[in-house]
Every structure is written in C-alpha cells, then in structure tokens.
Amino acid sequence: MRSYDALLGEASQRAEERLAQIGTTERKEKTDKAIRRLGGVTEKLDLSIESKKGKKIATHLETYEFLKVGKTLDDIANLRNLKSSTIFSHLEKLLEEGKTLDISPYRPTDEERLSQIHKGFVMIGSTSLTTVREYLADIHDEEFDYDELRIARLFLSDSDHRKISQQMLYESEGIESD
Numbered sequence: 001m002r003s004y005d006a007l008l009g010e011a012s013q014r015a016e017e018r019l020a021q022i023g024t025t026e027r028k029e030k031t032d033k034a035i036r037r038l039g040g041v042t043e044k045l046d047l048s049i050e051s052k053k054g055k056k057i058a059t060h061l062e063t064y065e066f067l068k069v070g071k072t073l074d075d076i077a078n079l080r081n082l083k084s085s086t087i088f089s090h091l092e093k094l095l096e097e098g099k100t101l102d103i104s105p106y107r108p109t110d111e112e113r114l115s116q117i118h119k120g121f122v123m124i125g126s127t128s129l130t131t132v133r134e135y136l137a138d139i140h141d142e143e144f145d146y147d148e149l150r151i152a153r154l155f156l157s158d159s160d161h162r163k164i165s166q167q168m169l170y171e172s173e174g175i176e177s178d
Helices: 004-021 024-037 059-068 073-080 084-096 111-124 129-140 146-154 158-173
Strands: none
Touching: 059 073, 059 084, 073 084, 084 146, 111 129, 111 146, 111 158, 129 146
16 A cells, blocks of 8 residues: 555646646636635735825724725734734724625624623613623623624614613713613
8 A cells, every 4th residue: 555645746746747738827727716716816906004195094994905805804803913802893983984894794693692782782871891791791690701792782773872872861961761
C-alpha cells in the first residue's frame, strides 16, 4: 500500500502538469470562477481608510464600506481587529444616520428572549445597556450580556422607541408615567 504522502505528491504533480497546459487567460477564468464559487469577489475593491480628499474616515463608515461589499459582521471584526460589540455599535450609528442596511440576518432567533429584552428597554424608559441589563437581571434572575442587549436594541420597533422617548420625556419633566 502506498503512503498518503506519495498519493498526494502524485496528485500535485498531475495538477501542475494540467496547469502548465492551459493558457494565462483560461487559468485566470478558472481561478475567478473558483473564487466566486467559494463566495469571494474578483474585482478590486477600494477599502482604504482614507476618503477621496485624503482624510481618515470615521470608523463606522469603514464598517459600512465592508458591509456594502457583502462582508459579514464577523469578517469585518476579524479584518479590522475589532470586537463584535464595536461592529454592532457601528450598525446602530449607521442606522441613526439613515444608512440603508439589511440587519435582518442578525435578528436573534429566540423571539421570547428578544421580547423580554424589548420590554426591559420600554419599562425602564431608556436605551442604556447597563440600566436595562440590571433591570432584566433583577426581573428574570439571570444574566443578559451586553452584546445580546446591543443586538436586541437594534431591533426595537418604532413603537418601542416612541414609548422609550415618552418615558424619558416624562422623567425629564418630573412626571410619573402609568
């Protein structure tokens, strides 16, 4: 029985011989096709951190550029050496600025837990992660991590945002809400 190394060496030799027989154009086409099949892109992308005028752009806008070319949040965090919580805060800022983003792939799948968190934001009348985290821990006798809260906050409905804003207004005016 031949060793695995010998078989692998022979297969590599045959692949090199086949590659030597095809032209540069065909090799480029096959390479591009393989890259696209594996989810990559073949066109050159300008992902530099400088704007057209040569000034550094805001870090959340760098994240936006990566999102526009289809990078996942994990990919962006790894490429930029950032924590996922930072990327989620970038998403929040981008949405606040009115950027068009499809965040539906990041929606938590546990709808009951998401609902608990949303109720916490509304009951407290704040979007403060720490305040809501403490409230939820008291009510549910379990811990909620900051990333989980940050993600859930992205999916607050317009109605929930209005309720939170109203609660904050009441508190600032010294009015107790129902």
